[in-house]
Amino acid sequence: MRIPFIKMHGLGNDFVVLDAREQALPAISSRVAAALADRNTGIGCDQLILLEPSESADLKMRIFNADGGEVEACGNATRAVALLHGSEGIIETAGGMLAVSPRDGGASVDMGEPRLDWDAIPLAYPMDTLSMPVSWEMLEDPGAVNVGNPHVVAFVEDTDAVPLDRLGPEIEKDPLFPERVNVNVASVESRSRIRLRVWERGAGLTRACGTGACATAVHAIRRKLVDSPVTVALPGGELEIAWQQGGTIRMTGPATEAFRGTFDWEDYA
The missing domain is CATH 3.10.310.10 (Diaminopimelate Epimerase; Chain A, domain 1)
Structure with a gap:
């Protein structure tokens, strides 16, 4: 089964993006994420990004670090996904809803309120x-x-x-x-x-x-x-x-x- 991917980066922080919005992909385990992220034997990246349909936003973004662990947010990846989305929109993440506005060569992202407690x-x-x-x-x-x-x-x-x-x-x-x-x-x-x-x-x-x-x-x-x-x-x-x-x-x-x-x-x- 051949799976398409997009390699992107924000200031050198690099990502492998998989798009499952129109065609579902097999479940991403931490082991698979880490294998894809491996720079010697995989595609190589800091984070694996999985795009999925969302019921409450334009799309959902899931983020896996290079060790395979799933995390809540990634600002650089959000700008990259905004570039792929191509217009203003809302991205659902485990860390909250993020409003994005693509710009020439990048994007502006409303990252929400900081939590300080x-x-x-x-x-x-x-x-x-x-x-x-x-x-x-x-x-x-x-x-x-x-x-x-x-x-x-x-x-x-x-x-x-x-x-x-x-x-x-x-x-x-x-x-x-x-x-x-x-x-x-x-x-x-x-x-x-x-x-x-x-x-x-x-x-x-x-x-x-x-x-x-x-x-x-x-x-x-x-x-x-x-x-x-x-x-x-x-x-x-x-x-x-x-x-x-x-x-x-x-x-x-x-x-x-x-x-x-x-x-x-x-x-x-």
Whole structure:
């Protein structure tokens, strides 16, 4: 059984997109998702994206990280799917309904309101998510934000000086985060610009993370370090994030279709 796929990326954060809206596909297990995502023996990607019909939106998007685990949200993938959709619409995700507006070479996405209460992150026990009384080596006084998925954000002088490949997996699986966590290290360069690196749960170091950019911008605005809108510069490129207290987050940035192909389902089932 040959299955068509679309390879896409947002700032280098890459996806394999499978479209099951008109023709149903076999069930996607975590094992199949991980096999397709494998860069040596599969197609290779950070996330596998499955598009399905939705009763309450224009389409439904399911997201599987490279380790096969299904997650709630992916900002970069949402822009990519908006590009495929081709017009304004609503995308259903496990993290909520997202309004999208395609633009030349990318899209603008209403990511919804950030969740800031400790039990909405979620954390294992109550604490102030604006200034958490925890640290991991040089990562001190972090904050936590849920943008459809959980993020912890720490500000540092130099993001490149942080051994995120070592600290990322340790923090991701810290018992403080019962659903694991995405780890963001950021440097504020001006009132309008943040530099960011992200360790993504289930995917590892990534060239870009849309929800990470949103969470980091929200945390920086809450701490009055930057103004909205703010440019978030990641290794793969830049995103513009706008947010006002009590409102929803607007993320704008590029998305690209790389190529299309097919694979034999039996090779990965």
